[in-house]
């Protein structure tokens with residue numbers, strides 16, 4: 139019997155190695171098998187054949203062959219394990235998820251959840267044609283990485299559709315990744331209208347049984363285009379020719395639990411392993427993609443031009459959260475009919491103070507990020523740990539009008555109800571909407587309403603096509619700018635630009651941004667729709683501060699019951715790692731009663747640094763366990 143190297147799917151780090159088993163002839167890399175392990179049997183993945191057993195090992199035969207994965211997925215999983223510092227078994231679980239038992243037949247989820255799509259346009263624009271041709275040539279040449287950029291509504295989705303068509307014509311399959319929240323009935327409807335039954339969908343809203351059915355349709359070759367969120371990058375599609383990553387700037391592509399992979403990086407790796415093209419698209423690309431990828435540009439918006447953006451200077455306008463210009467614009471809708479979207483950053487607001495007279499927020503001089511107000515009254519940098527007492531007077535202008543950010547937004551809903559009772563209020567955030575069907579219901583309600591305002595978190599700025607929206611407003615731009623993360627500016631820019639793209643899809647819309655910092659770079663450039671200028675300047679700033687894409691970041695976060703233990707563990711770790719550019723430890727805000735702090739490494743070799751840190755943490759594990767400490771290492775973290 140042939141021998142094979144098998145990783146049993148066991149999450150314990152101590153058992154993170156392959157074991158040798160006998161396999162039936164014809165079973166090779168990518169087979170998912172049941173293996174005897176200890177006293178029980180486990181699922182395992184064959185990662186390769188072996189000429190002979192290691193000395194002293196008497197290999198047992200594997201049990202049943204349960205599944206066959208494309209062999210490239212095994213290499214992909216092992217790469218994920220290595221790069222993100224996870225274990226092979228945990229990464230292999232991503233490509234070989236457990237299969238629940240079969241149940242009754244049901245229409246595929248794409249059929250039940252999609253809205254009618256749009257017809258194929260009679261003719262592509264010249265820039266769409268050029269983009270599709272370049273992608274098709276890339277598939278023929280054995281791969282490539284491209285960035286498709288152009289304003290919202292410039293026809294990017296049509297390019298994905300045509301590029302998928304080009305892959306299918308060549309006998310290859312395609313994966314289309316969309317942010318979880320953008321996986322709307324509209325998006326599915328467009329793909330379904332074009333590709334019918336050849337579409338499969340994968341996202342977290344599916345039941346296990348639905349997921350199983352979709353995976354089977356993909357593995358059997360019945361479905362050749364997979365549309366899905368982050369984890370769809372691991373779909374068992376054979377003969378991949380193309381991966382599209384829609385809204386490539388979206389932070390939801392990063393998984394925030396082990397394995398902490400970034401589906402965008404995994405897409406590039408999978409494309410390279412399979413000779414496929416990866417096509418990243420966005421109206422607001424990441425600086426990382428702008429710097430690294432071959433750009434394919436869609437010149438202009440089809441249909442209505444981009445709306446005018448009005449920046450309301452809250453230093454001069456009273457009434458926050460409903461300034462006079464915003465109130466007037468909403469009043470017109472209440473009177474004449476129409477729809478508005480109001481964006482609030484209610485979740486994830488970092489407590490920070492800002493000056494209502496000059497607009498300034500205190501920033502760290504080393505790291506150029508906003509300082510966070512801690513309970514002890516100190517303002518702290520979450521990158522390097524710098525701290526200063528919170529001032530009584532604004533250090534910039536001497537005004538005593540220092541205020542906690544975001545305080546006014548809680549009142550927004552109440553004030554809307556009081557002042558504009560004629561407007562129907564609909565909420566769209568993670569508290570109000572928990573699944574795809576609720577989301578669809580809110581969106582339908584909004585579509586059918588005749589005078590309504592949709593209040594929401596970032597969710598509203600993404601991926602939805604709303605018709606008849608004449609006003610979109612960012613209520614509190616300052617809370618987003620005050621996030622203690624070097625990507626705060628990038629996120630703010632994306633938010634305003636994306637929101638502007640949402641409004642006025644079929645009628646010239648209007649966008650209002652309320653802020654105490656009207657001169658902030660992301661707001662100035664977003665107001666002019668100047669994506670390229672923003673990216674050029676942002677890259678310059680990143681270069682000076684050695685942020686991505688000029689260095690990779692590795693983040694080590696330790697949490698525990700005692701603040702002293704947390705800081706000591708990180709300080710020791712930093713000492714042992716030595717001169718590798720680790721900054722911190724920076725104490726963070728407490729979370730669920732646990733004290734937290736982090737170290738940040740800026741490095742050209744993230745894998746080497748991360749594995750050095752992982753070894754040191756493993757050595758310190760017993761002492762850390764005694765102190766109740768937990769540690770997380772995050773390679774290329776997307777939120778800090």
Ligand code: ADP
Pocket residue numbers: 256259260261262263266288289290291292293294295296297440
């Ligand atoms: P994006 O993905 O950049 O937001 P879409 O692909 O959704 O843009 O296109 C915006 C709108 O323009 C859609 O309604 C789409 O059907 C339409 N559209 C796309 N390409 C063309 C074209 N070549 N001719 C006419 N209409 C088009």
Ligand code: ZN
Pocket residue numbers: 493494495496497498532533534535536537
């Ligand atoms: Zn001031």
Ligand code: ZN
Pocket residue numbers: 502503504505506519520521522523524
């Ligand atoms: Zn700092």
